[in-house]
Amino acid sequence: MVRSPVRRSVPSMDTPDQASPNAATPAPAATAPVARPAARAVDAVKIYGRGDTSVRALDGISVEIPAGRFTAIMGPSGSGKSTLMHCLAGLDPLTSGQTWIGEVSLADLNDQQLTVLRRDRIGFVFQAFNLLPTLTARENITLPLALVGDDPDPDWFDTVVEVVGLADRLGHRPSELSGGQQQRVAVARALVSRPDVVFADEPTGNLDSRSGAEVLGFLRRAVDDFGQTVVMVTHDPIAAGYADEVLFLADGRLVDRLADPDAEKVLARWAQGEDPVGSAPGEGSTA
Ligand SMILES: Nc1ncnc2c1ncn2[C@@H]1O[C@H](COP(=O)(O)OP(=O)(O)OP(=O)(O)O)[C@@H](O)[C@H]1O
């Protein structure tokens, strides 16, 4: 079943009956297009392996991620979505081409500078949650800050934890949490330091529809209310409908883009024959 995404009527997490400031009105200045991209890639090539077994995961892709916007990335399995996110976030080096976070060219940074940049400016929700098994949910969420001796802003921590529905699970270890709960810990961990850019690789892929809609609503609100930049990979047309724009990848290239998407538009684009979505409609749907 496909319902309209709720990106402009996301319930507020602490004032549930207060409409989003965006409700049925033009985007406010805070979310208007801005000149400076939060991240970008130019002629990015990523080749894994060598010789006959090498894989060209990114094939000269150029893309800009606008600041203060919610960008979705879709495409068939193996089209390079995760690779693009990893390279933009400085987790994996390119074979050739360049990536920037803000005005910083990642190729100019040594390993230590890259580590600092990732710590201070990037939040990443991995496709596999990458939680530390010996730490509780609370400790996993605050780990990036704890590593540098910081404590989270208590109000923001409470807000994030409440929205992702983990308030009563903070003392549990990942092995004591469901897959969906582990994914929510990973989302909270990426958001708690308020990074410049949050990269989320299928953040709702393991969530039930209600939890998925809450996480997507929260990401949407982080963009609208706090100017957060969010980039999200998804296979779900409904999840993509929360974004401001969808980028479609195929074979390591940018093949299409769709502004102001909703699930129907995404599916229509799919029906045009390019199969940009890569999975059946409704599979893993989040609303
Ligand atoms: N570490 C690696 N070593 C070798 N090949 C890799 C590696 N990581 C990814 N690849 C290959 O690169 C290509 C792109 O992979 P990537 O993970 O970016 O795809 P994706 O679009 O995220 O797919 P999915 O939707 O299944 O997550 C695939 O062919 C994949 O097999």
Ligand SMILES: [Mg+2]
């Ligand atoms: Mg992937």
